[in-house]
Amino acid sequence: MKPFAYLRARSTEEAVQESAAHPGAVFLGGGTNLVDLMKLGVEAPDRLIDISRLPLDHVTETADGGLRIGATVRNSDLAAHPVVRTHYPVLSQALLSGASGQLRNTATTGGNLLQRTRCPYFQDTSKPCNKREPGTGCPALDSAQRDLAVLGHSTYCVATHPSDMAVALSALDATVHLHGPDGGRTLPATGFHRLPGDTPDRDTEIRPGELITEVVLPPRPDGAASLYRKARDRASFAFALASVAAVLSVRDGRIEHAALAFGGLAHRPWRAQAAEDVLRGAPATEETFARAVDAELAAARPLRDNAFKVGLARNLAVDALAELAADS
DSSP states (O other): OOOOEEEEOSSHHHHHHHHHHOTTEEEESSOTTHHHHHHHTSOOOSEEEEOTTSSOOOEEEOTTSOEEEETTOBHHHHHHOHHHHHHOHHHHHHHHTSSOHHHHTTOBHHHHHHOOOOOHHHHOTTSOOTTTSTTSOOGGGGSOOTTSOSSSOBTTBOOOOOOSHHHHHHHTTOEEEEEETTEEEEEEGGGTBOOOTTOTTOOBSOOTTOEEEEEEEOOOOTTOEEEEEEEOSSSSSOOOSEEEEEEEEEETTEEEEEEEEEESSSSSOEEOHHHHHHHTTSBOSHHHHHHHHHHHHTTOOOOTTOTHHHHHHHHHHHHHHHHHHHHO
16 A cells, blocks of 8 residues: 555644645545545555544534535434434435445545445556546446446446435435635535546546535425435445435425436436426326436437346336325
8 A cells, every 4th residue: 555644634724725735635534435445556645634523523404494414424323313314315215225334334424425436447456447547448338337327428438426325415406515725615416426528537526625514405395205216236235226316296196396316327426307307297197207217218328238227227216206106
């Protein structure tokens, strides 16, 4: 392992200033992804800035009925929070479907958003990878593709984003709050992660030196119910082949609010805008749900080995929407 310096930040400002002063520095929260990548040689930071003791572990209700979630809140604590379980069950379910109990006790909100792909070529430093080393190529295009993207990929990268939590945050219209050398700014969760294009090494829109400080959830839409569904190869500690986060409210048999996001299908959580356009104002029937999901997945471009993901995602989404409508 490459030698590195270590600093335990005493304040957010100190963490940001240290990051700005040392371009090779990386923030350390729970370390559940970063430490693995360091062991593999994928990440080799010059300096670790430990932010785990900063006062960013809050979960507090906002004045308008939303929720503020600090960047260092542990995944297990967030999943068990009574307000999350009651008003945002899609988020609790997504968190509980990820990793293992031990990892959820360590992993943080900010770190979950910043975790990197589990594409085997990215994690194997003996192989070329445009995400790890831009310009070296993407061997996945001609090799094992079962777990890779069917939406939004490019000739430079076909990796998928691994987070379950981020899919739920996308469907909930969360905002990500950042603090950096130029001060604070906010990004919508739907725009925080990037598609690969010709720069797949850039996973997010975060700028050098910026630190995630919190995630804010808006108030739950009136009468809205939500859930998360995930298909995977085994019941625990497995990443999604396909997943869906759905938020739905129905009034007098018609859909008043609909939000849908897919996981396991793209380089980022995939907000299903085309499906939502079909759903809003339409009858809350299985026919409507199927038509909406088909409109979204028409953009899919499966690879040689993963066309099954399209049908899998379709079934997950239609079933999730039907279950929410039945409970409305």
